[in-house]
Amino acid sequence: MYSEQVRDHYEHPRNTGAVDNPSGKAIVRSPLDSDTVLITLRIEDGVIADARFKCMGCAVAIACSSAATEIVRGKPVEQAYEITKQSVADALGGIPEYKMRCSNLAPEAIRKAIDDWREKQRVGKS
Numbered sequence: 001m002y003s004e005q006v007r008d009h010y011e012h013p014r015n016t017g018a019v020d021n022p023s024g025k026a027i028v029r030s031p032l033d034s035d036t037v038l039i040t041l042r043i044e045d046g047v048i049a050d051a052r053f054k055c056m057g058c059a060v061a062i063a064c065s066s067a068a069t070e071i072v073r074g075k076p077v078e079q080a081y082e083i084t085k086q087s088v089a090d091a092l093g094g095i096p097e098y099k100m101r102c103s104n105l106a107p108e109a110i111r112k113a114i115d116d117w118r119e120k121q122r123v124g125k126s
Contacts, residue, residue: 003093024117068106
C-alpha cells in the first residue's frame with residue numbers, strides 16, 4: 001500500500017525530537033483527524049541548520065514529517081519556505097491522495113515555524 005520510502009521513514013524516522021532553544025517552532029493539527037506535528041527549527045545566518053519534529057499520528061504523518069525535515073535541513077530560509085505537500089509526497093515516492101490533507105502536515109508546520117522565527121527577528125529589531 002505504501003512506498004518503500006514511506007515505510008523506511010516510518011520505521012526509521014530522521015530528525016525526531018525538538019531543537020534546544022529553537023529559532024522558530026510551530027504545531028499543526030489535521031482538521032480531519034488527530035494527527036499533530038510539532039516542528040522546531042534552528043536557523044543560523046538565514047539557513048535551516050537543524051529541523052526536528054515530534055508527531056502524533058499515522059505512519060504517513062510520521063514519514064512525511066521525517067522527509068520534510070530532511071528536505072529543509074541546510075536550505076536557505078526562503079527555499080525551505082517553498083516546501084510543498086507535493087514535494088514531500090514526491091520525496092516519499094508518492095502517498096495516497098486521501099492522506100495528503102490529513103497526514104502531510106509538516107510543510108505547513110515548517111512555514112509556520114519560519115514565520116515564528118521571522119516574527120521574533122522583527123520584534124527583536126524594534
